[in-house]
Amino acid sequence: MSRTQVTEEIQTLCHDARVEEEKGTPRCLRKLYLATRAEVERGVRLLAEQSYERMLDTEQLAAGWAEGTGHSIHKDVYI
Numbered sequence: 001m002s003r004t005q006v007t008e009e010i011q012t013l014c015h016d017a018r019v020e021e022e023k024g025t026p027r028c029l030r031k032l033y034l035a036t037r038a039e040v041e042r043g044v045r046l047l048a049e050q051s052y053e054r055m056l057d058t059e060q061l062a063a064g065w066a067e068g069t070g071h072s073i074h075k076d077v078y079i
Contacts, residue, residue, distance in 0.1 A: 007025065014024035022028075 003026070010024040010026070010029065011021045014021050
């Protein structure tokens with residue numbers, strides 16, 4: 001399949017999907033792909049961070065380190 005055939009097929013799909021034909025170019029589709037991928041990666045990163053925070057909280061509870069008990073691995077240092 002040649003580039004011209006691909007572009008024609010994409011524009012036919014655009015017509016059927018009621019999308020402007022100007023947006024049915026390989027360049028526009030690549031931009032759409034990159035933007036969608038970035039959004040998905042951002043969502044996965046957020047979920048991973050939330051999962052990690054939950055894991056740390058669970059670990060602290062299992063070790064008996066609750067907030068306000070005075071058991072902290074960080075100490076205030078005053079100079």
